Amino acid sequence: MQETRRRVLEGLADGPVSGPDLADRLEVSRAAVWKHVEALREAGFAVESRDDGYVLAGVPEFGGAAVEFGLDAPFEVEFHDSIGSTNDRARALAGEGAADVVVLADEQTGARGRLDRAWSSPSGGVWLSIVCRPDLPPAQVPVYTLAAAVATTEAVREVGVDAGIKWPNDVLVGDDEKKLVGILTEMEGEADRVSWVVVGIGLNANVDADEVPETATTIGEQVGDVDRADLTRRILERFDELRADPESVLPAWRDLATTLGRRVRVETPGGEVVGEAVDVEFPGTLVVATDDGEKRVSAGDCEHLRPA
Template structure:
């Protein structure tokens, strides 16, 4: 463990003296002091008392601020502004790195599925997690579903009633039934609710193994709804105030680590949070539209649709929620 991370972990339990930490890690007191100064330069304001170093009461939104309190075994690569967290994570993968969460306050060249534009201004939660899971590429969709579950849970922990539209859109759940609300845009109505967050997964691998996998997550957190496209909303707009993005990222990464360690828990958790199941849907696939009632999701993440001709399993496509007849 690095001196920096060890210092952050030690600060979680209270004041820690430089000599004590130096002895525990087998490093010099000068090395501990350098680690403290590096944290301060990063924006993590470590205090000094008679009992030793103490953590800030309200850590900043920075790499150290996120790592402080993080149980998941990930490092954090933070940027105030970056074109794309996914692009940065891919470059880190090419350098041989792993288990790194790239976090940005703002993305200037972000994109969604199918290279669609994705608005990612300052104030959102923009994070791309690079891992090297020991799974076959065919099971990679489970990671995407796990990311949707983790994102939904982070939104709910912030106080917003979120749900999942297949496969990985996180939406504000309606409170007035299945039919669209009068104020909703057509885009929101077709999704099944206003969009809070999305997931974009990329990977490289061979037929039998994944070399690396990047799961990019974008949450409209502390953003004014006027800055978002039609059909989208933000945590700020729903709650009427800002959320603690640092805590949201920590919850998100910790939950992802939990699900990564227990793949069998992913589909049951996804079903519990789904707003697509039980709805009439239309899924646009490469071979045509599939229309019917979504009844289940099966490994590794296919949507099962009851149609007039029987059940069909759809592995990929754009899903719209239809109004009930």
């Protein structure tokens, strides 16, 4: 959101406030205030004109402006009612030099997950991709994936969903481990430095259960519909905190993990690793105790095995 418009909105939230008073406070013209008020109305904000001034009577249910209103993190939000893939759009923005931009959509029509798997993204979800430019070597980028999993899991737990993380980044619910969130991280860089990272988060929020695969679930199915704008703000704010302090990510991840202490099978490019998951090391390496000793897995498809 444009900075002056943000300040106008903040002034309206403290209203009632007259146009002249707001113009003086912001050191802009009265005409500029009026234009910003009209733009906010077009964005879905209910701004009433009363005898004692403007009053903010309501905010839009969802969208870029709704998420940015009250967001305590340095992100600009680009919203789409429908888009093929937020990750595709975020990669394009990254290629143009963008940073700290969130591509957010109500619906995706061509989304994909890890290993290029299709990802159902109907209207009512929270589908977003964050463009970052971290000062990291490529080998440390997985910590951003874990940070996104932590931020999202904490946010959905706050609204009442008892979710946990399966290594490295699947957010699952219940004994039958139905998938609630998928995370896909992409990057571009050189051998010693990252140019950009795109962290994609797909969250089945206010989505009907019959619109997702049988192996998945939704917040709506678990606890009923939630305020998606507030939920998105919580995710972005927590992710911003975690990326600023990478060393804090792993302890938070361990607290939410359902993989540690479980017997697992991990399909890796070098073959299958089976054993007990005993730890995760920076920047996200899974430590598995096998019959042949501990093995460390940096990437792979993890399966939780049932007790014999």
